[in-house]
Amino acid sequence: MTKRQKEILDFIIEYYQKNGYYPTLMEIAKHFNLSAVSTIHEHLQKLEQEGYIKRSGKGKIEIVEKSPKNENSFIFPYYGTISAGKPIAIENQTFEYIDLSDILRCENCYALRVKGNSMIGEFILNDDIIIVENRKEALNGEIVVAVIDGEETTLKKFYNLGNGYIKLVPANPDYEPMIYEADRVEIQGVLKGIVRSFKGLKKGALYDEE
Structure with missing residues (x-):
């Protein structure tokens, strides 16, 4: 995932959390001050290929609520922090992932x-x-x-x-x-x-x- 793709994914997640529905292609392009939606479309294609989002035939965006299916990935759902005192609720909806690939998959x-x-x-x-x-x-x-x-x-x-x-x-x-x-x-x-x-x-x- 590139830096720009991560920014787009974060925006989609934040938008959903705030509004209760996902942004359109135009709304994403507007947020990043891009006149051409084709650039956003390319980034979304990559995010979809990597399993972070899915899109319907009409182009509707939706976050994938589980870790991408990749035998070589070290990606886990991230549910926030945990207290050693009072218990906290674990949310069913996953909006973010922790990627340990940098630590666990290293050629050198x-x-x-x-x-x-x-x-x-x-x-x-x-x-x-x-x-x-x-x-x-x-x-x-x-x-x-x-x-x-x-x-x-x-x-x-x-x-x-x-x-x-x-x-x-x-x-x-x-x-x-x-x-x-x-x-x-x-x-x-x-x-x-x-x-x-x-x-x-x-x-x-x-x-x-x-």
Whole structure:
């Protein structure tokens, strides 16, 4: 989905929520200050092909209330926020989707399983699966997969101290930051996302030791 297509989809959703019915092709074109409806028509065709909307023979637009049927998609209905206090109602009508493709489908990424609890302050738990972007350089503050002396691999926050030294910082007060000469540290990737399944999560996993 392009940026313009996302803007059009958002407008259709907002229009429906406000008016109780969907906008016409002309109304969409007018909203985006376009004199030619053919451009809007092309964007709507793409949205329909991707399963976000459907149109009748008369061109009537309607939002598809379920995730597009795509075996390779990671798109889930988005129902808003949830409170840890009072319960909230889950609406039956879906107007938005959360697309996790950027995290879970990445040509330059790989997965690792975390062992240990040195990064619990960043909500990375023992036995989590992390998605790592294959990169050899990192910005200060990014969480990286680093290899020390070509042998020991660790997951830590990265800081280039600018004086020929690298600092790797855990997210757990029980662990001390580690400082190494820069040539001893090789960056193998930068954290992109976390995948956690509660199906097999062990009780007390937050505190499991390595």
